[in-house]
Amino acid sequence: MNGSSPLLEVQEVSLTFKNVAALSRVSCSVQKGSITSLIGPNGAGKTSMLNCISGRYTPTKGKINMSGRELSGVAAHKRTGFGLARTFQNIALFRGLSVLDNLMVGRHSRLDYGLLAAIFYLGKARAEEDRHRHRVEEIIDFLNLSPYRHQIAGHLPYGVQKKVELGRALAAEPELLLLDEPMAGMNLEETEDMARSILDINEEWGVTVFLVEHDMGVVMDLSDHVVVLDFGRVLASGTPEAIQNNPKVISAYLGDDDALYKGR
Amino acid sequence: MSMQKCGLFYTTYGREDGLFPSRFQKICLALFFAVLLICPQFMNSYVMSIMNLILIAIIGAVSLNLLTGVCGQMSLGHGAFLGVGAYGAAVFSNMGAPFFLALLGGGAVSAMIGMIFGIPSLRLKGIYLAISTLAAQLILEYVFLHAGGLTGGANGLPVDAPEIMGYSFDTDSKIFYLILFVTVLCVLVVTNVIRSRPGRAFVAIRDYHQSAENVGVNLFAFKLQAFGLSSFLAGVAGGLWAHYTMYITPEQFSMGLSISYLAMIIIGGMGSVLGSIFGAIFITLLPEMLNLLTSSLSGVAPDLSAIIVPMKEGVFGLMLVLFLIFEPEGLVRKWRLTKAYWKLYPFAY
């Protein structure tokens, strides 16, 4: 994973809300094929960073490049075309759709037919549905979601919903997957299961992962590279070992040097 | 509702996605249509006229449900979009266009107007969007009334009964077949859309528009498509209405009509095609039932009927409130529960 080219490059990005500076001149990069983590205390600006990448927020200053192409000015819904997909810190599923349909929506931009074809549901629409359905079923099997396929997403337990959200992002077959605290609120077993899935996605499917997570055990285990944010600035970045031993990082976590090991 | 019978296996996804997965359902449906088709032979014109009204209401309700129930875009102007289609089809028809062309033309005009009034939906949500569609309703009503050259103004506009290849559909029984055909087509269109890419995008917009955007749904394009298709179908319903009643006036497409369509989808079940059908039947039959009640009571208690008649609106409102409180998911939920019960009968677990 070393020496390869950056898939995502964040250059001097600043983001200011009325009077809060959520991000100040943040630069970092995500190497192709890596699992890169973004950590930092509450309110450090991690979600804001992901929102800038996925297009929900527009940076006040700075540039974001994906595979060498500039993302600024590209509408959020077009960024799937750049190979981007994401999950949310608070579950943002389509509650009224089944698990299967949630994943099919995840593939929205890969399905190639419009309203007219849908109205008659012949030929192209039917063929496209069938073809993509196969792919989605593979993802469902991969994430062990088969028992829930036809269940309405909003009625599922929290841990399962988190996984469905991962599945929905995966269904787009992204090059870069942005995960905002995928383990938040999960028990130990669910956390391990999720960590396993993320590793598999990275290793077997070759998807680059940009991970925001509070569970330090997970971060240190999974990551190739870690970026630490504090008050909207990059405090440090490097390998997990380097980060764990960085005195600035340790003091940012309230001087509680165990926090880095225990998780929060 | 996602429950399937034991022993039902699918060999392809296409089969599983079929509209009526089991043979039993297919047979039931075929029987139902067979009965519908021979109805005109037995029923008098009063019953047939109610059936026609129900069918037209079904198109209106299904199309509103696509926009409001499925895509989450509240509309208080659906009645006016029906009106646009009605006037459009009437004008085309009076210019000599063949029936189906006039119907499509009316739908197309309605779709265009609907999309224009759908533009605010990009910025407005919920109650604010409702207010902006209310404005559409009022503006369109004003146009119906004052564009006298085109719409006949307050005097209304006469339309000839539909004629196809020399055959005139000029009685309730004859036109029933025509209306039934168009209704089935419209219901199929909505069903197909809901189960495919644009339909899923509509639900995504309704359930979580931010994540819809992040999976690649172009919010603006799909909201406009929802408005366009919904008002196209409303326009078709209006065109049928114009050719069926053979005389249209502005007050037929008032606020009241928009409200009763909303009532249909609330009572029937938001976001459900079957629910829209139930709602359309229920709301169309309600005044007839009240009429029946008052006329049968008039012998026993003439005073009572004198009270009930002016209370029709009140009864209507009361039903709506009761449904919102006790059965917010609509009649369709009752139907599903009943069906699930009989599927497992007698093994209730």
Ligand SMILES: Nc1ncnc2c1ncn2[C@@H]1O[C@H](COP(=O)(O)OP(=O)(O)OP(=O)(O)O)[C@@H](O)[C@H]1O
């Ligand atoms: N839409 C917004 N409007 C105003 N301020 C915002 C907005 N979004 C984020 N902020 C502010 O930006 C700062 C960074 O927030 P952000 O959500 O990015 O933090 P975070 O690192 O994800 O925190 P957490 O670990 O709690 O999720 C906070 O001070 C927050 O209040």
Ligand SMILES: [Mg+2]
């Ligand atoms: Mg956050």
